[in-house]
Amino acid sequence: MELRVSYNRYLMAKALTSSLLGMDQGELSAIISEAGEPAYRAKQIMDAVYRQRVETLEEVSTLPQQFRERLAQSGVTVGAARIEKKFVSVDGTVRYLIGFADGQSVETVWMPEGDGGEAGDGSEAGEEAESSGIGTSGAKAQFRETGLNAGLEGLPRPDQHHPDQEHPTQNRNRQNQGRPGGSTICISSQVGCAVDCQFCLTALLGVKRNLTAGEIVGQVCAVLKDQVVSPPEDRINLVFMGMGEPFLNYENFIKASRLLVEGVGIAERRMTVSTAGIVPRIHDFGREAIRPKLAISLNAPNDTLRTRLMPLNKKWNLEMLMTAAREFPLRTREWITFEYVLLGGVNDRAENAKEVAELLRGLRCKVNLIALNPGPGIDFTTPGAEQVGVFQQILRDAGIPAFVRRPRGRDIYAACGQLKRTVEVATSPELQIQSISPATGG
Numbered sequence: 001m002e003l004r005v006s007y008n009r010y011l012m013a014k015a016l017t018s019s020l021l022g023m024d025q026g027e028l029s030a031i032i033s034e035a036g037e038p039a040y041r042a043k044q045i046m047d048a049v050y051r052q053r054v055e056t057l058e059e060v061s062t063l064p065q066q067f068r069e070r071l072a073q074s075g076v077t078v079g080a081a082r083i084e085k086k087f088v089s090v091d092g093t094v095r096y097l098i099g100f101a102d103g104q105s106v107e108t109v110w111m112p113e114g115d116g117g118e119a120g121d122g123s124e125a126g127e128e129a130e131s132s133g134i135g136t137s138g139a140k141a142q143f144r145e146t147g148l149n150a151g152l153e154g155l156p157r158p159d160q161h162h163p164d165q166e167h168p169t170q171n172r173n174r175q176n177q178g179r180p181g182g183s184t185i186c187i188s189s190q191v192g193c194a195v196d197c198q199f200c201l202t203a204l205l206g207v208k209r210n211l212t213a214g215e216i217v218g219q220v221c222a223v224l225k226d227q228v229v230s231p232p233e234d235r236i237n238l239v240f241m242g243m244g245e246p247f248l249n250y251e252n253f254i255k256a257s258r259l260l261v262e263g264v265g266i267a268e269r270r271m272t273v274s275t276a277g278i279v280p281r282i283h284d285f286g287r288e289a290i291r292p293k294l295a296i297s298l299n300a301p302n303d304t305l306r307t308r309l310m311p312l313n314k315k316w317n318l319e320m321l322m323t324a325a326r327e328f329p330l331r332t333r334e335w336i337t338f339e340y341v342l343l344g345g346v347n348d349r350a351e352n353a354k355e356v357a358e359l360l361r362g363l364r365c366k367v368n369l370i371a372l373n374p375g376p377g378i379d380f381t382t383p384g385a386e387q388v389g390v391f392q393q394i395l396r397d398a399g400i401p402a403f404v405r406r407p408r409g410r411d412i413y414a415a416c417g418q419l420k421r422t423v424e425v426a427t428s429p430e431l432q433i434q435s436i437s438p439a440t441g442g
């Protein structure tokens with residue numbers, strides 16, 4: 001009993017210096033109990049923060065005024081994320097710059113018609129994958145022209161943002177939600193990224209810090225509120241594919257995933273996390289009771305090429321990565337997504353496709369092909385649509401479902417690998433990948 005009281009005091013003290021956003025039912029219950037309030041207040045706060053997405057304590061109308069004042073006097077805030085800028089693409093994609101209390105910011109992307117590759121994301125590939133229960137059998141879909149080489153000429157530049165502009169998508173969202181797949185939010189897990197993939201603009205930033213669970217969930221809450229949509233009534237998909245490597249911020253990412261399911265109301269099967277290949281965490285992730293689906297950023301079929309494109313391959317090579325993928329405990333109708341960014345003349349040759357097919361043979365998986373999204377400071381070129389089609393066909397002929405992701409928001413640098421804040425951040429040594437310990441079993 002004494003232990004319990006001390007624990008509550010610890011939690012209360014912790015709460016008094018932090019925000020409600022990011023707390024789970026247990027943490028809120030401890031605060032409520034310590035404050036001598038009835039237990040159901042925890043549920044009321046959960047509802048207000050995650051479902052109604054309030055931004056201030058004043059808005060939590062279910063709590064007595066006196067209790068709200070006591071919380072405020074103790075330093076408790078909601079801790080809502082703040083939208084600092086909005087960039088709206090001609091294709092309806094919106095790139096948000098979202099700021100936090102310490103002045104740091106990340107990017108979060110809203111794709112009104114899905115992200116073009118994940119099951120349930122509203123894309124053709126996603127819907128097909130979901131309805132066919134994709135596996136090791138051959139893909140059904142044929143190659144489709146996806147506008148990979150759509151020119152950027154004449155499109156607005158990224159600095160032509162319109163913070164206060166109401167985009168037509170805001171009025172269309174309810175209609176879009178009537179579509180089978182719904183919309184997708186791409187969220188960030190770190191400020192910057194330490195992984196240093198050579199084709200990624202985010203990598204140029206280095207990493208500043210991890211996001212807290214509240215900051216990860218806060219991005220979703222801010223975007224849902226801005227787009228005037230609400231799960232589960234509206235079909236919303238989440239991809240952890242923004243800035244940062246989620247598995248290098250593992251505890252906060254997992255806690256955020258649980259809060260998104262239990263608090264915000266987004267189903268696990270509508271979330272996908274992408275890792276560059278932090279092998280120990282792939283093993284850990286497979287043991288989680290609540291977890292998104294797994295995507296692995298592959299990008300090369302052999303160690304020589306992968307190490308060149310993704311230096312972390314020196315630490316966790318393809319053999320280690322593929323072992324983790326083969327041992328990953330997939331659920332019913334679940335598969336692993338492998339993402340493959342195609343770089344002209346580098347990893348997009350027919351022999352590369354054959355090597356990929358060999359590497360993935362027998363795995364319950366699909367491949368999402370992404371022609372490089374160009375950006376300043378990236379020295380690779382975007383392959384032509386024909387080359388992409390040849391690559392895709394080789395995979396399909398080998399019985400591997402392969403889809404070409406349509407680039408979203410390229411004109412506003414919102415597409416894959418293009419997220420880079422306007423303010424550069426410094427590298428923080430303690431967040432480097434070298435700090436990850438070997439696999440904890442499995």
Ligand code: SF4
Binds near residue numbers: 193201203242276
């Ligand atoms: S592709 Fe992902 S993991 Fe690689 S540097 Fe970019 S954000 Fe980091």
